[in-house]
């Protein structure tokens with residue numbers, strides 16, 4: 001299929017997409033490389049149209065928009081959707097997503113962004129939601145169920161976009177039989193609220209007797225999420241705290257206000273909840289897709305993999321843990337050293353957080369079946385982190 005890669009209303013390039021192999025097989029013309037996905041613009045060199053370089057990177061980027069191979073229960077989802085690979089979903093809805101404005105327009109067609117985008121146009125999500133999150137689901141029957149932004153979600157957890165009162169919400173379940181992730185998301189929101197950190201507000205919802213997290217879409221028709229992975233792709237790699245410093249510098253150079261404070265906030269949160277999963281696709285910046293101006297640091301999102309979720313042990317409170325600082329895996333006590341200004345944090349605002357979390361976990365215990373012992377241990381761990389940070393702040397100069 002000859003098509004145009006679009007960024008909202010701007011033509012980026014003309015290419016041939018092969019639906020059978022799910023890849024771009026020819027770049028015909030580059031029209032506006034600055035409006036290309038950031039990672040593609042970064043690797044582009046003059047004359048690339050005729051080389052494999054741009055074509056293969058573009059295919060890779062497009063494939064990366066699909067549901068990843070490491071999605072929890074992917075086999076089951078594919079079976080229910082009656083397809084063999086996630087790539088088969090990519091061209092079913094023009095490759096549109098709710099995290100950016102890229103889409104693939106058939107060449108010569110007069111379809112417009114307004115006609116097809118999922119921010120304005122409703123989508124059928126009931127069957128996909130069931131296929132994604134339900135324990136027992138039938139095979140999806142309606143073709144319309146595959147015309148959704150659910151074809152282009154990233155991440156390991158089972159998830160689905162839904163619409164309620166016109167708002168697009170992302171529902172996320174737990175990993176395998178784990179039930180803690182949604183609660184950790186809500187805990188992170190509670191902490192961010194108290195400390196005044198910009199964040200995606202997560203709440204709890206129940207779906208078929210399962211507790212899931214629910215958050216509104218933080219992207220609008222005029223913005224896109226560019227993850228740190230894309231930003232870092234073209235930057236020098238240090239494998240040290242220099243990666244962090246260079247990232248902040250880049251954001252400041254692009255005109256983002258208070259970039260350092262906002263990035264620090266994320267690592268302070270990660271310390272408090274022991275978030276192990278701050279990989280480079282779990283944070284980023286918001287760019288205006290019309291002006292290409294970097295608008296802000298993205299609100300903090302995806303905080304579920306926390307509180308030693310994988311290391312729970314009935315016999316002891318496991319207090320050690322490692323977080324991520326760009327390319328490095330390090331103990332949380334090491335990572336927090338990268339944060340320059342801790343004195344501004346009103347840590348007393350977190351005094352009742354362990355108690356609040358305890359209440360929340362008990363409130364849903366009849367569904368989650370989480371043991372009293374585990375709830376107690378989670379709150380002890382949280383309390384310990386808050387107190388540790390208190391001491392670090394007191395000692396800070």
Ligand SMILES: Nc1ncnc2c1ncn2[C@@H]1O[C@H](COP(=O)(O)OP(=O)(O)OP(=O)(O)O)[C@@H](O)[C@H]1O
Nearest residue numbers: 098099154155156157170215216217218219281302
């Ligand atoms: N509220 C939102 N609005 C817009 N896009 C979002 C929102 N939440 C998540 N996303 C996009 O969806 C992707 C997957 O979401 P998220 O990171 O929460 O899932 P996950 O399965 O927990 O990921 P991981 O594999 O990192 O554990 C994010 O990387 C981001 O691109």
Ligand SMILES: [Mg+2]
Nearest residue numbers: 155281282302
């Ligand atoms: Mg994620």
